[in-house]
Amino acid sequence: MSCIDLKHISLEPKQIVKDVYWVGVNDCVKDLFESLWPIPSGISYNAYVVEGSEGAAVIDGVDRHLTYEYIEKIREVVGDLDRVKYVVINHLEPDHHASTPALLSLARNARIVISPVGAKIIQSLYQVPRDRIVEVLDGGVLNLGGKTLKFIFTPWIHWPETMMTYLEEEGVLFSCDAFGSYGALAGGIFDDEVDLEYYLEEARRYFSNIVLKYSRNVSEAISKIEKLGLKISVIAPSHGPIYRRHIDKIFSLYRDLYQPKLRVKASIIYGSMYGRTEEIVERVAEALRKKDVTVELIDAARVHPSYVLHYVVDSGAIVFIYPTYDAAVFPPVLDIANYLHIKQVGRGRVAAVLNTSSWGPAIREIVDLLNKSGFQVLDAVSIKAIPTPEDEKRIEELIEKLAMELKKLT
Ligand SMILES: Cc1cc2nc3c(=O)[nH]c(=O)nc-3n(C[C@H](O)[C@H](O)[C@H](O)COP(=O)(O)O)c2cc1C
Numbered sequence: 001m002s003c004i005d006l007k008h009i010s011l012e013p014k015q016i017v018k019d020v021y022w023v024g025v026n027d028c029v030k031d032l033f034e035s036l037w038p039i040p041s042g043i044s045y046n047a048y049v050v051e052g053s054e055g056a057a058v059i060d061g062v063d064r065h066l067t068y069e070y071i072e073k074i075r076e077v078v079g080d081l082d083r084v085k086y087v088v089i090n091h092l093e094p095d096h097h098a099s100t101p102a103l104l105s106l107a108r109n110a111r112i113v114i115s116p117v118g119a120k121i122i123q124s125l126y127q128v129p130r131d132r133i134v135e136v137l138d139g140g141v142l143n144l145g146g147k148t149l150k151f152i153f154t155p156w157i158h159w160p161e162t163m164m165t166y167l168e169e170e171g172v173l174f175s176c177d178a179f180g181s182y183g184a185l186a187g188g189i190f191d192d193e194v195d196l197e198y199y200l201e202e203a204r205r206y207f208s209n210i211v212l213k214y215s216r217n218v219s220e221a222i223s224k225i226e227k228l229g230l231k232i233s234v235i236a237p238s239h240g241p242i243y244r245r246h247i248d249k250i251f252s253l254y255r256d257l258y259q260p261k262l263r264v265k266a267s268i269i270y271g272s273m274y275g276r277t278e279e280i281v282e283r284v285a286e287a288l289r290k291k292d293v294t295v296e297l298i299d300a301a302r303v304h305p306s307y308v309l310h311y312v313v314d315s316g317a318i319v320f321i322y323p324t325y326d327a328a329v330f331p332p333v334l335d336i337a338n339y340l341h342i343k344q345v346g347r348g349r350v351a352a353v354l355n356t357s358s359w360g361p362a363i364r365e366i367v368d369l370l371n372k373s374g375f376q377v378l379d380a381v382s383i384k385a386i387p388t389p390e391d392e393k394r395i396e397e398l399i400e401k402l403a404m405e406l407k408k409l410t
Pocket residue numbers: 271272273274275276277278322323324325326327328356357358359360361384385
């Protein structure tokens with residue numbers, strides 16, 4: 001279902017707990033998040049207002065083209081924008097703060113609350129007068145009158161300046177990109193109002209596209225939160241549903257993702273122009289299945305890298321099978337290897353490369369990328385499009401090595 005069909009493009013501001021309101025927006029205009037990742041059902045940018053007796057704080061912002069709707073929602077909650085004392089920026093990616101200059105020009109008493117690293121970066125994005133910035137420290141608090149905001153630095157989720165904000169009285173954790181999901185909010189804003197299975201699946205894809213590279217930082221952030229012993233009754237991320245009933249589900253999904261329990265599974269990422277290579281792919285897949293390996297076939301020319309990352313996140317092995325194309329690695333396969341490199345997917349996993357050609361192999365470029373991704377490259381062989389008897393032997397050896405290494409995972 002497309003984002004527009006959801007008919008929830010313009011949800012009203014909603015109270016999430018006492019004195020805390022969702023003032024986020026749904027983006028049904030963008031086709032690709034970060035101009036890279038397909039969002040067939042859109043995405044939400046969640047922002048919040050916390051009302052204290054001495055003023056209000058806005059937590060996070062939205063992307064620029066939805067600024068008007070965001071500000072109108074804030075106005076509806078606070079009445080007079082002059083009551084806004086603070087605009088907390090947990091993370092400076094423009095999906096969470098491109099709306100800030102407009103808000104600051106209308107909310108004349110508001111000051112940005114940000115980490116010191118964020119305060120440096122913000123000047124590279126737009127000029128903010130120094131006296132409109134409040135730098136906070138890790139563990140620091142801000143009192144709004146009966147409402148206390150505590151700041152927890154969580155660097156690299158997913159930029160260096162990132163922090164989370166915790167509302168002590170109500171136990172709300174504003175977690176920014178962590179625990180976020182693709183998909184505009186449809187049917188409501190809470191985990192118990194929406195089709196949660198859909199959003200959890202999209203949270204997994206969001207993680208593998210956006211946060212995966214920073215898995216260690218996610219793990220550190222979650223341990224930090226646990227050590228602080230915060231009583232969390234609501235997790236309010238910056239994308240996707242707000243968790244109040246199923247906090248355990250999103251936590252356990254995250255545990256599975258940042259410390260993936262790799263399965264005895266081989267993802268075969270392949271390309272084939274005229275079918276010869278595909279025949280080999282099918283044979284390799286069949287042989288691996290016979291050795292009790294789960295096989296996932298991914299046609300690199302037809303599956304978007306966003307979904308490839310999503311699928312391979314629990315694979316113990318990744319196998320690349322492709323023809324040489326104009327003296328190079330078949331481009332869609334190389335493209336995926338490049339994404340795996342950028343996202344550093346290789347750690348703890350094995351890889352194998354099987355190239356088919358008619359007159360010249362194409363291997364080095366992809367093996368370099370896989371090594372840099374952290375894979376242990378078990379084998380990289382080039383064979384003829386119609387394999388010779390020696391080629392057959394090489395294929396068999398490759399399958400043996402793969403199955404053996406995968407078994408070590410169990
Ligand atoms: C457009 C195109 C470019 C190719 N470039 C090369 C090449 O540079 N070197 C080479 O050895 N083979 C090249 N080939 C041959 C293929 O790599 C070979 O036939 C392939 O292994 C067959 O795989 P397929 O049937 O799965 O497409 C090319 C084939 C095509 C169609």
